[in-house]
Amino acid sequence: MLVLLVVTVVGARRVPSRWYVGFRLLLLAVACHLLVAGWHFWEHYNLRDPLVPHLLLAILKGVMLAAVVTATPTTTTSISIWSGDHSHGRTEPRPPSQGADRGFRNV
Numbered sequence: 001m002l003v004l005l006v007v008t009v010v011g012a013r014r015v016p017s018r019w020y021v022g023f024r025l026l027l028l029a030v031a032c033h034l035l036v037a038g039w040h041f042w043e044h045y046n047l048r049d050p051l052v053p054h055l056l057l058a059i060l061k062g063v064m065l066a067a068v069v070t071a072t073p074t075t076t077t078s079i080s081i082w083s084g085d086h087s088h089g090r091t092e093p094r095p096p097s098q099g100a101d102r103g104f105r106n107v
Helices: 002-014 017-045 051-071
Strands: none
Touching: 002 017, 017 051
């Protein structure tokens, strides 16, 4: 869960605004899941049946799945941020001197 929380926070800061909803929903669901998981553990520790935490954990897992689907790019133009192409829609080629002297490949 901690890894998912860190990835969500980093992702919410770096993605285009059209995916903020998915990442923020995921961040909220993960934070709530951590709290409910603690409550769930406490109830089991005290030998009580954690019916409400079980229900909330199941709902939060569904919310996290929906958030991941919402935050996933679905069009070919939006795949560029995931594939390393950071040209942001630029179609004209870069001049060969730009970056060539530093050993970077010309994209």
